[in-house]
Amino acid sequence: MAELTLARAARPGRNPFVVQGSVYCDTCLAGFETSKTTYIAGAKVRVECRDRETQDLVYSKEGTTDSTGKYSMTVDEDHKDQICDCMLVSSPRKDFQSPSAGRDRARVILTNNNGHVSATRYANSMGFMAAQPMSGCTELLRLYQEYED
Structure with missing residues (x-):
């Protein structure tokens, strides 16, 4: 039994994120997301991790959104001090090709050394902009302004 414990201690455990x-x-x-927001099935996204000092790319993995516009990707390594971002790659919709400024990437922390108990990391939503606003948007945005005052 002691040999088994020693063998487990000698090799790192695999705890994927x-x-x-x-x-x-x-x-x-x-x-930002509104009540008229729709979600994109088949959009390509990527997780990239870069060295904090040199900015060299250390890790990259691509995924695709499901029919509800959600993605889920497994990352096997702990990326300790690296900077990791989810980012938009492409949209399958011709009417939504331009990434929304400031909403085209989302920072994720991929280390166990930060107090998070869960291995699930939630990235902020990312979006593509329409070429033209759909009907009813002016009224909707006016409602948001009324609540802001």
């Missing part, structure tokens, strides 16, 4: 998020269509050109 699961990165989850969603990709949306900014149908109102609002810069």
Whole structure:
């Protein structure tokens, strides 16, 4: 039994992370999700981790959103001091090709040394903008302004 414990201590355990998020269509050109937001099935996303000092790419993995616009990717390694981001790669929709400024990437922390108990990491939603706002958006955005005052 002692040999088994020693063997386990000698090799690192495999505790994969699961990165989850969603990709949306900014149908109102609002810069954020609204009640008119739709989600993109088949959008390509990537997780990239870079060395904090040199900015060299250390890890990269691509995934695709499901029918609800959500993605889930497994990352096997602990990326300790590296900077990791989810980012938009492409949209399958011709009417949503331009990434929304400031919503085209999301930072994720992929280390066990940060107090998180769960191995699931949730990335902020990322979005593509419509070429033109859909009908009803002016009224919707006006409602948001009323609540802001």
